[in-house]
Protein backbone atom coordinates (compact mmCIF):
# COMPACT_ATOMS: atom_id res chain seq x y z
CA UNK A 40 0.00 0.00 0.00
CA UNK A 41 1.21 3.48 -0.83
CA UNK A 42 2.70 5.57 1.96
CA UNK A 43 0.21 7.54 3.94
CA UNK A 44 0.20 10.52 6.23
CA UNK A 45 -1.41 10.18 9.64
CA UNK A 46 -4.33 12.25 8.39
CA UNK A 47 -4.80 9.94 5.36
CA UNK A 48 -4.86 6.91 7.66
CA UNK A 49 -7.41 8.42 10.03
CA UNK A 50 -9.56 9.52 7.11
CA UNK A 51 -9.52 6.09 5.46
CA UNK A 52 -10.34 4.33 8.70
CA UNK A 53 -13.50 6.40 9.13
CA UNK A 54 -14.68 6.72 5.56
CA UNK A 55 -18.22 5.39 5.20
CA UNK A 56 -18.87 6.58 1.67
CA UNK A 57 -17.03 8.72 -0.85
CA UNK A 58 -19.27 10.61 -3.25
CA UNK A 59 -18.40 11.75 -6.74
CA UNK A 60 -18.87 15.44 -5.92
CA UNK A 61 -15.91 15.24 -3.53
CA UNK A 62 -17.94 15.04 -0.35
CA UNK A 63 -17.68 12.04 1.89
CA UNK A 64 -19.50 10.54 4.83
CA UNK A 65 -17.25 9.81 7.80
CA UNK A 66 -18.03 7.98 11.01
CA UNK A 67 -17.66 9.85 14.31
CA UNK A 68 -16.35 8.01 17.37
CA UNK A 69 -16.57 10.71 20.01
CA UNK A 70 -18.90 13.67 20.31
CA UNK A 71 -18.27 16.28 23.00
CA UNK A 72 -20.95 18.79 23.89
CA UNK A 73 -21.16 22.10 25.72
CA UNK A 74 -23.99 24.50 26.52
CA UNK A 75 -23.46 27.11 23.79
CA UNK A 76 -23.77 25.10 20.57
CA UNK A 77 -26.06 22.25 21.60
CA UNK A 78 -29.53 23.70 22.46
CA UNK A 79 -30.82 24.02 18.86
CA UNK A 80 -29.36 20.62 17.99
CA UNK A 81 -31.35 18.91 20.74
CA UNK A 82 -34.40 20.94 19.79
CA UNK A 83 -34.01 19.69 16.21
CA UNK A 84 -33.92 16.09 17.39
CA UNK A 85 -37.01 16.68 19.48
CA UNK A 86 -38.92 18.24 16.60
CA UNK A 87 -37.99 15.36 14.31
CA UNK A 88 -38.87 12.81 16.97
CA UNK A 89 -35.36 11.32 16.80
CA UNK A 90 -33.08 9.89 19.44
CA UNK A 91 -29.27 9.98 19.65
CA UNK A 92 -27.85 7.15 17.53
CA UNK A 93 -25.18 6.00 19.98
CA UNK A 94 -25.48 7.35 23.49
CA UNK A 95 -22.07 6.33 24.77
CA UNK A 96 -20.30 8.30 22.04
CA UNK A 97 -21.43 11.52 23.72
CA UNK A 98 -20.01 13.38 26.69
CA UNK A 99 -21.18 16.82 27.81
CA UNK A 100 -20.03 19.50 30.23
CA UNK A 101 -20.89 23.19 30.70
CA UNK A 102 -17.88 25.50 30.40
CA UNK A 103 -18.41 28.81 28.57
CA UNK A 104 -21.15 30.25 30.77
CA UNK A 105 -20.19 28.95 34.19
CA UNK A 106 -19.09 31.49 36.81
CA UNK A 107 -15.62 30.95 38.24
CA UNK A 108 -16.13 32.60 41.63
CA UNK A 109 -16.65 30.13 44.44
CA UNK A 110 -19.60 32.06 45.83
CA UNK A 111 -21.65 31.94 42.64
CA UNK A 112 -20.52 28.43 41.88
CA UNK A 113 -21.55 27.04 45.23
CA UNK A 114 -25.18 27.72 44.34
CA UNK A 115 -24.98 25.55 41.19
CA UNK A 116 -26.96 26.58 38.12
CA UNK A 117 -29.20 28.85 40.21
CA UNK A 118 -26.08 30.80 41.17
CA UNK A 119 -25.45 32.00 37.60
CA UNK A 120 -26.40 35.65 37.69
CA UNK A 121 -26.68 36.32 33.97
CA UNK A 122 -30.02 35.03 32.73
CA UNK A 123 -28.94 33.92 29.24
CA UNK A 124 -26.01 32.02 30.68
CA UNK A 125 -28.17 30.41 33.33
CA UNK A 126 -30.77 29.30 30.79
CA UNK A 127 -28.08 27.87 28.54
CA UNK A 128 -26.48 25.78 31.29
CA UNK A 129 -29.92 24.70 32.53
CA UNK A 130 -30.90 23.71 28.99
CA UNK A 131 -27.80 21.52 28.61
CA UNK A 132 -28.67 19.90 31.90
CA UNK A 133 -32.29 19.28 30.88
CA UNK A 134 -31.30 17.97 27.45
CA UNK A 135 -28.70 15.58 28.85
CA UNK A 136 -31.24 14.29 31.34
CA UNK A 137 -34.02 13.81 28.85
CA UNK A 138 -31.83 12.26 26.12
CA UNK A 139 -29.80 10.23 28.61
CA UNK A 140 -26.45 11.73 27.69
CA UNK A 141 -23.59 11.58 30.15
CA UNK A 142 -22.79 15.01 31.56
CA UNK A 143 -20.26 16.32 34.05
CA UNK A 144 -22.59 18.88 35.60
CA UNK A 145 -21.62 22.33 36.85
CA UNK A 146 -20.54 21.10 40.27
CA UNK A 147 -19.22 17.67 39.31
CA UNK A 148 -15.55 17.29 40.31
CA UNK A 149 -14.81 16.34 36.68
CA UNK A 150 -16.47 19.40 35.08
CA UNK A 151 -14.26 21.73 33.09
CA UNK A 152 -13.46 23.12 29.67
CA UNK A 153 -14.57 20.46 27.22
CA UNK A 154 -11.14 20.30 25.55
CA UNK A 155 -9.43 19.76 28.88
CA UNK A 156 -11.98 17.22 30.10
CA UNK A 157 -12.00 14.90 27.03
CA UNK A 158 -8.29 14.04 27.07
CA UNK A 159 -8.06 14.04 30.85
CA UNK A 160 -10.76 11.37 30.99
CA UNK A 161 -9.26 9.31 28.18
CA UNK A 162 -12.49 10.01 26.30
CA UNK A 163 -10.25 11.27 23.51
CA UNK A 164 -8.12 8.42 22.18
CA UNK A 165 -5.68 7.87 19.33
CA UNK A 166 -7.37 6.81 16.11
CA UNK A 167 -10.73 8.30 16.98
CA UNK A 168 -12.69 10.89 15.09
CA UNK A 169 -13.63 13.54 17.66
CA UNK A 170 -16.03 16.40 17.03
CA UNK A 171 -17.59 19.13 19.14
CA UNK A 172 -19.56 22.26 18.37
CA UNK A 173 -16.46 24.28 19.09
CA UNK A 174 -13.62 25.48 16.90
CA UNK A 175 -10.90 24.50 19.36
CA UNK A 176 -11.69 20.81 19.00
CA UNK A 177 -8.42 20.61 17.05
CA UNK A 178 -6.85 20.30 20.54
CA UNK A 179 -7.66 16.58 20.60
CA UNK A 180 -5.51 15.99 17.53
CA UNK A 181 -2.53 15.96 19.90
CA UNK A 182 -3.57 12.34 20.49
CA UNK A 183 -3.48 11.40 16.80
CA UNK A 184 -7.26 11.71 16.74
CA UNK A 185 -8.95 13.30 13.73
CA UNK A 186 -10.63 16.13 15.60
CA UNK A 187 -12.35 19.30 14.45
CA UNK A 188 -15.06 21.76 15.30
CA UNK A 189 -18.55 21.52 13.82
CA UNK A 190 -21.56 23.84 13.63
CA UNK A 191 -24.82 23.43 15.53
CA UNK A 192 -26.67 21.80 12.61
CA UNK A 193 -23.83 19.28 12.40
CA UNK A 194 -24.11 18.68 16.14
CA UNK A 195 -27.67 17.61 15.46
CA UNK A 196 -26.55 15.47 12.51
CA UNK A 197 -23.90 13.69 14.59
CA UNK A 198 -26.32 13.12 17.45
CA UNK A 199 -28.85 11.62 15.07
CA UNK A 200 -26.60 9.58 12.75
CA UNK A 201 -23.10 9.36 14.26
CA UNK A 202 -21.83 10.48 10.84
CA UNK A 203 -20.76 13.72 9.23
CA UNK A 204 -20.41 14.99 5.68
CA UNK A 205 -16.89 16.26 5.06
CA UNK A 206 -14.41 17.05 2.31
CA UNK A 207 -10.94 15.70 2.58
CA UNK A 208 -8.32 18.32 3.42
CA UNK A 209 -4.78 18.62 2.10
CA UNK A 210 -1.76 17.55 4.16
CA UNK A 211 0.65 20.02 5.71
CA UNK A 212 3.64 19.19 7.87
CA UNK A 213 4.97 21.81 10.26
CA UNK A 214 8.29 20.54 11.49
CA UNK A 215 10.07 22.13 14.43
CA UNK A 216 13.66 20.88 14.47
CA UNK A 217 16.17 21.16 17.29
CA UNK A 218 15.57 21.88 20.96
CA UNK A 219 13.65 24.67 22.62
CA UNK A 220 15.56 26.97 24.93
CA UNK A 221 14.77 27.20 28.65
CA UNK A 222 11.73 29.37 29.28
CA UNK A 223 10.39 28.76 25.74
CA UNK A 224 7.23 26.67 25.74
CA UNK A 225 4.65 25.06 23.46
CA UNK A 226 2.66 28.31 23.41
CA UNK A 227 5.65 30.20 22.07
CA UNK A 228 6.11 27.51 19.42
CA UNK A 229 2.54 27.75 18.15
CA UNK A 230 2.52 31.56 18.22
CA UNK A 231 5.80 31.55 16.28
CA UNK A 232 4.28 29.12 13.74
CA UNK A 233 1.25 31.38 13.28
CA UNK A 234 3.56 34.39 13.01
CA UNK A 235 5.35 32.54 10.22
CA UNK A 236 2.47 31.10 8.17
CA UNK A 237 -0.27 33.59 9.09
CA UNK A 238 -3.86 33.04 10.17
CA UNK A 239 -4.78 31.78 6.69
CA UNK A 240 -1.62 29.73 6.23
CA UNK A 241 -3.32 26.47 7.16
CA UNK A 242 -6.64 27.02 5.39
CA UNK A 243 -7.75 23.83 3.66
CA UNK A 244 -5.06 21.73 5.34
CA UNK A 245 -4.82 19.28 8.20
CA UNK A 246 -1.58 20.29 9.90
CA UNK A 247 0.62 17.61 11.40
CA UNK A 248 3.18 18.96 13.87
CA UNK A 249 6.43 17.01 13.92
CA UNK A 250 10.17 17.26 14.37
CA UNK A 251 12.40 16.77 17.38
CA UNK A 252 11.09 19.79 19.31
CA UNK A 253 7.52 18.47 19.09
CA UNK A 254 8.64 14.97 20.06
CA UNK A 255 10.20 16.44 23.24
CA UNK A 256 6.98 18.20 24.24
CA UNK A 257 4.54 16.74 26.78
CA UNK A 258 0.90 15.94 25.95
CA UNK A 259 -0.14 19.18 27.64
CA UNK A 260 2.17 21.13 25.36
CA UNK A 261 1.06 19.22 22.26
CA UNK A 262 -2.54 20.05 23.14
CA UNK A 263 -1.57 23.74 23.39
CA UNK A 264 -0.11 23.55 19.89
CA UNK A 265 -2.98 21.64 18.26
CA UNK A 266 -5.47 23.90 20.07
CA UNK A 267 -4.24 26.84 18.02
CA UNK A 268 -4.15 25.06 14.64
CA UNK A 269 -7.47 26.76 13.99
CA UNK A 270 -5.85 30.16 14.59
CA UNK A 271 -3.53 29.25 11.71
CA UNK A 272 -6.61 28.55 9.58
CA UNK A 273 -6.45 24.74 9.83
CA UNK A 274 -9.47 22.96 11.28
CA UNK A 275 -7.29 19.97 12.16
CA UNK A 276 -3.97 19.77 14.05
CA UNK A 277 -2.24 16.42 14.59
CA UNK A 278 0.69 14.84 16.39
CA UNK A 279 1.64 11.19 15.83
CA UNK A 280 1.48 8.60 18.60
CA UNK A 281 4.60 7.89 20.66
CA UNK A 282 5.42 6.78 24.21
CA UNK A 283 4.41 10.19 25.59
CA UNK A 284 0.91 9.75 24.14
CA UNK A 285 0.57 6.22 25.46
CA UNK A 286 1.91 7.00 28.95
CA UNK A 287 -0.49 9.91 29.29
CA UNK A 288 -3.51 7.70 28.58
CA UNK A 289 -2.63 4.81 30.84
CA UNK A 290 -5.38 4.18 33.42
CA UNK A 291 -7.50 7.16 32.38
CA UNK A 292 -11.16 6.40 33.21
CA UNK A 293 -12.44 6.08 29.61
CA UNK A 294 -9.26 4.58 28.16
CA UNK A 295 -9.08 0.85 27.35
CA UNK A 296 -8.88 -1.27 30.51
CA UNK A 297 -6.06 -3.61 31.53
CA UNK A 298 -7.34 -6.50 29.37
CA UNK A 299 -7.66 -4.32 26.26
CA UNK A 300 -4.59 -2.16 26.85
CA UNK A 301 -1.87 -4.09 24.98
CA UNK A 302 -4.02 -4.59 21.90
CA UNK A 303 -5.00 -0.92 21.89
CA UNK A 304 -1.39 0.21 22.20
CA UNK A 305 -0.31 -2.10 19.37
CA UNK A 306 -2.97 -0.53 17.19
CA UNK A 307 -2.16 3.05 18.23
CA UNK A 308 1.52 2.59 17.32
CA UNK A 309 0.50 2.66 13.64
CA UNK A 310 -0.92 6.15 14.03
CA UNK A 311 2.05 8.03 12.65
CA UNK A 312 2.79 9.28 9.16
CA UNK A 313 4.80 6.76 7.14
CA UNK A 314 8.46 7.77 6.86
CA UNK A 315 8.16 8.53 3.14
CA UNK A 316 4.64 9.96 3.23
CA UNK A 317 4.19 13.00 1.02
CA UNK A 318 2.75 16.27 2.28
CA UNK A 319 1.26 18.95 0.04
CA UNK A 320 3.17 21.57 1.98
CA UNK A 321 6.07 21.47 4.46
CA UNK A 322 7.08 24.33 6.76
CA UNK A 323 10.22 24.08 8.86
CA UNK A 324 11.11 26.14 11.94
CA UNK A 325 14.24 25.94 14.07
CA UNK A 326 13.47 25.57 17.76
CA UNK A 327 16.59 27.54 18.72
CA UNK A 328 15.24 30.59 16.86
CA UNK A 329 12.03 30.72 18.91
CA UNK A 330 11.95 33.25 21.77
CA UNK A 331 9.04 33.86 24.16
CA UNK A 332 6.25 35.40 22.07
CA UNK A 333 3.78 38.24 22.72
CA UNK A 334 0.96 39.34 20.42
CA UNK A 335 0.72 43.11 19.97
CA UNK A 336 -2.33 43.25 17.66
CA UNK A 337 -5.83 41.90 17.18
CA UNK A 338 -5.02 38.73 15.28
CA UNK A 339 -2.83 35.86 16.53
CA UNK A 340 -0.45 36.41 13.59
CA UNK A 341 0.33 39.92 14.90
CA UNK A 342 2.98 38.51 17.16
CA UNK A 343 6.63 39.11 17.90
CA UNK A 344 9.32 38.12 20.36
CA UNK A 345 9.23 39.68 23.82
CA UNK A 346 12.44 41.51 22.94
CA UNK A 347 10.90 42.97 19.81
CA UNK A 348 9.04 46.18 19.10
CA UNK A 349 5.57 46.94 17.85
CA UNK A 350 5.81 47.19 14.03
CA UNK A 351 5.66 50.40 12.07
CA UNK A 352 2.93 50.59 9.41
CA UNK A 353 5.36 52.68 7.34
CA UNK A 354 7.58 49.60 7.03
CA UNK A 355 4.73 47.29 5.90
CA UNK A 356 5.15 45.40 2.64
CA UNK A 357 1.90 46.70 1.15
CA UNK A 358 -1.02 49.04 1.81
CA UNK A 359 -3.34 46.33 3.09
CA UNK A 360 -0.80 45.26 5.68
CA UNK A 361 -0.12 48.89 6.63
CA UNK A 362 -3.83 49.53 7.16
CA UNK A 363 -4.14 46.35 9.23
CA UNK A 364 -1.27 47.39 11.49
CA UNK A 365 -2.58 50.94 11.86
CA UNK A 366 -6.02 49.74 12.82
CA UNK A 367 -4.64 47.19 15.30
CA UNK A 368 -2.37 49.78 16.92
CA UNK A 369 -5.28 52.19 17.29
CA UNK A 370 -7.45 49.57 18.94
CA UNK A 371 -4.62 48.33 21.13
CA UNK A 372 -3.57 51.85 22.15
CA UNK A 373 0.04 51.18 21.09
CA UNK A 374 2.46 53.17 18.99
CA UNK A 375 4.82 52.01 16.25
CA UNK A 376 8.28 51.00 17.46
CA UNK A 377 7.13 50.77 21.08
CA UNK A 378 9.07 48.12 22.96
CA UNK A 379 6.98 45.09 23.90
CA UNK A 380 8.50 45.21 27.39
CA UNK A 381 7.09 48.76 27.78
CA UNK A 382 3.49 47.56 27.46
CA UNK A 383 1.87 47.99 30.89
CA UNK A 384 -0.82 45.59 32.00
CA UNK A 385 -4.10 45.96 33.85
CA UNK A 386 -4.99 42.31 34.19
CA UNK A 387 -3.44 38.88 33.77
CA UNK A 388 -5.43 35.77 32.90
CA UNK A 389 -3.93 32.31 33.18
CA UNK A 390 -6.44 29.76 31.89
CA UNK A 391 -8.46 28.62 28.82
CA UNK A 392 -8.36 25.39 26.79
CA UNK A 393 -4.97 26.50 25.47
CA UNK A 394 -3.15 26.74 28.79
CA UNK A 395 -5.05 25.62 31.88
CA UNK A 396 -3.68 22.11 32.38
CA UNK A 397 -1.57 21.02 35.30
CA UNK A 398 1.73 21.62 33.54
CA UNK A 399 0.70 25.15 32.58
CA UNK A 400 -0.14 25.90 36.19
CA UNK A 401 3.15 24.40 37.35
CA UNK A 402 5.08 26.61 34.95
CA UNK A 403 3.24 29.73 36.06
CA UNK A 404 3.66 28.80 39.74
CA UNK A 405 7.38 28.28 39.28
CA UNK A 406 7.68 31.89 38.13
CA UNK A 407 5.29 33.26 40.75
CA UNK A 408 6.80 31.43 43.70
CA UNK A 409 8.05 33.80 46.41
CA UNK A 410 7.12 36.86 44.34
CA UNK A 411 4.26 39.35 44.41
CA UNK A 412 1.84 40.55 41.75
CA UNK A 413 2.56 44.20 40.82
CA UNK A 414 0.45 46.73 42.72
CA UNK A 415 -0.42 48.47 39.46
CA UNK A 416 -2.49 45.46 38.32
CA UNK A 417 -6.25 45.39 38.90
CA UNK A 418 -6.41 41.62 38.77
CA UNK A 419 -4.37 38.51 38.14
CA UNK A 420 -6.34 35.29 37.96
CA UNK A 421 -5.55 31.61 37.60
CA UNK A 422 -8.42 29.47 36.33
CA UNK A 423 -7.77 25.71 36.19
CA UNK A 424 -9.18 23.96 33.13
CA UNK A 425 -11.12 21.36 35.07
CA UNK A 426 -12.07 20.33 38.57
CA UNK A 427 -9.47 17.56 38.39
CA UNK A 428 -6.72 19.98 37.35
CA UNK A 429 -7.76 22.20 40.26
CA UNK A 430 -7.62 19.29 42.70
CA UNK A 431 -4.23 18.18 41.38
CA UNK A 432 -2.83 21.72 41.63
CA UNK A 433 -4.10 21.98 45.19
CA UNK A 434 -2.56 18.63 46.09
CA UNK A 435 0.76 20.04 44.85
CA UNK A 436 0.28 23.30 46.79
CA UNK A 437 0.28 25.44 43.64
CA UNK A 438 -2.80 27.38 44.78
CA UNK A 439 -0.89 28.50 47.87
CA UNK A 440 1.92 29.86 45.73
CA UNK A 441 -0.58 31.78 43.59
CA UNK A 442 -2.60 33.08 46.51
CA UNK A 443 0.53 34.16 48.42
CA UNK A 444 1.69 36.07 45.34
CA UNK A 445 -1.67 37.85 45.02
CA UNK A 446 -3.31 35.85 42.22
CA UNK A 447 -6.97 34.84 42.45
CA UNK A 448 -7.57 31.08 42.42
CA UNK A 449 -10.80 30.31 40.57
CA UNK A 450 -13.26 27.53 39.75
CA UNK A 451 -12.88 25.80 36.34
CA UNK A 452 -14.40 27.17 33.13
CA UNK A 453 -13.65 29.21 30.00
CA UNK A 454 -13.61 32.33 32.18
CA UNK A 455 -11.94 35.41 30.71
CA UNK A 456 -10.98 33.64 27.48
CA UNK A 457 -14.14 35.10 25.99
CA UNK A 458 -16.72 37.45 27.40
CA UNK A 459 -19.51 34.88 27.89
CA UNK A 460 -19.49 34.89 31.70
CA UNK A 461 -18.79 37.29 34.54
CA UNK A 462 -15.00 37.41 33.93
CA UNK A 463 -14.38 40.25 31.51
CA UNK A 464 -11.89 42.96 30.59
CA UNK A 465 -12.93 46.59 30.83
CA UNK A 466 -12.63 48.90 27.81
CA UNK A 467 -9.04 49.95 27.15
CA UNK A 468 -7.55 47.46 29.60
CA UNK A 469 -4.46 45.51 28.59
CA UNK A 470 -4.41 41.85 29.54
CA UNK A 471 -1.65 39.28 29.33
CA UNK A 472 -3.68 36.19 28.53
CA UNK A 473 -2.75 32.54 28.01
CA UNK A 474 -5.79 32.02 25.77
CA UNK A 475 -5.84 31.70 21.98
CA UNK A 476 -7.69 34.66 20.49
CA UNK A 477 -6.90 38.38 20.68
CA UNK A 478 -9.73 39.64 18.45
CA UNK A 479 -11.31 43.03 19.18
CA UNK A 480 -13.64 42.68 22.15
CA UNK A 481 -12.81 39.01 22.66
CA UNK A 482 -12.26 39.32 26.40
CA UNK A 483 -14.74 42.16 26.89
CA UNK A 484 -15.86 45.24 24.96
CA UNK A 485 -12.82 47.41 24.15
CA UNK A 486 -10.48 45.00 25.97
CA UNK A 487 -6.90 44.61 24.72
CA UNK A 488 -5.56 41.07 24.70
CA UNK A 489 -1.92 40.02 24.47
CA UNK A 490 -1.44 36.28 23.98
CA UNK A 491 1.48 34.72 25.88
CA UNK A 492 2.58 31.50 27.59
CA UNK A 493 1.71 30.77 31.25
CA UNK A 494 5.30 31.48 32.37
CA UNK A 495 5.31 34.79 30.48
CA UNK A 496 1.89 35.71 31.92
CA UNK A 497 3.08 35.02 35.46
CA UNK A 498 6.25 37.07 34.92
CA UNK A 499 4.19 39.93 33.47
CA UNK A 500 1.90 39.83 36.50
CA UNK A 501 4.88 40.23 38.82
CA UNK A 502 6.51 43.00 36.79
CA UNK A 503 3.31 44.83 35.79
CA UNK A 504 4.53 44.88 32.17
CA UNK A 505 5.94 42.30 29.76
CA UNK A 506 9.35 40.89 30.64
CA UNK A 507 11.43 38.15 29.11
CA UNK A 508 10.85 35.26 31.47
CA UNK A 509 14.39 34.10 30.64
CA UNK A 510 15.79 37.29 32.23
CA UNK A 511 13.56 36.88 35.23
CA UNK A 512 16.53 35.18 36.71
CA UNK A 513 17.08 32.85 38.14
CA UNK A 514 14.02 31.04 36.81
CA UNK A 515 13.00 29.44 40.07
CA UNK A 516 12.74 25.68 40.26
CA UNK A 517 10.42 23.96 42.68
CA UNK A 518 13.02 24.07 45.44
CA UNK A 519 14.38 27.56 44.92
CA UNK A 520 12.99 30.63 46.60
CA UNK A 521 13.67 33.83 44.73
CA UNK A 522 13.40 37.20 46.41
Ligand SMILES: CC(C)[C@H](C(=O)O)[C@@H](O)C(=O)O
Pocket residue numbers: 075076103172173174175188457
Ligand atom coordinates in the same frame (compact mmCIF):
# COMPACT_ATOMS: atom_id res chain seq x y z
C1 LIG B 1 -18.67 29.42 21.77
C2 LIG B 1 -17.92 28.57 20.79
C3 LIG B 1 -18.83 28.24 19.65
C4 LIG B 1 -16.61 29.20 20.37
C5 LIG B 1 -15.82 28.34 19.39
O1 LIG B 1 -16.34 27.65 18.52
O2 LIG B 1 -14.62 28.33 19.42
C6 LIG B 1 -15.73 29.49 21.57
O3 LIG B 1 -15.36 28.36 22.25
C7 LIG B 1 -14.53 30.28 21.17
O4 LIG B 1 -13.43 29.96 21.59
O5 LIG B 1 -14.70 31.28 20.44
Ligand code: SF4
Pocket residue numbers: 102103152154173175391392393452453456457474475
Ligand atom coordinates in the same frame (compact mmCIF):
# COMPACT_ATOMS: atom_id res chain seq x y z
S1 SF4 C 1 -11.54 28.27 26.76
FE1 SF4 C 1 -11.86 29.84 25.22
S2 SF4 C 1 -11.16 28.95 23.32
FE2 SF4 C 1 -11.45 27.29 24.74
S3 SF4 C 1 -13.52 26.54 24.37
FE3 SF4 C 1 -13.63 28.06 26.03
S4 SF4 C 1 -14.05 29.97 25.01
FE4 SF4 C 1 -13.37 28.57 23.39
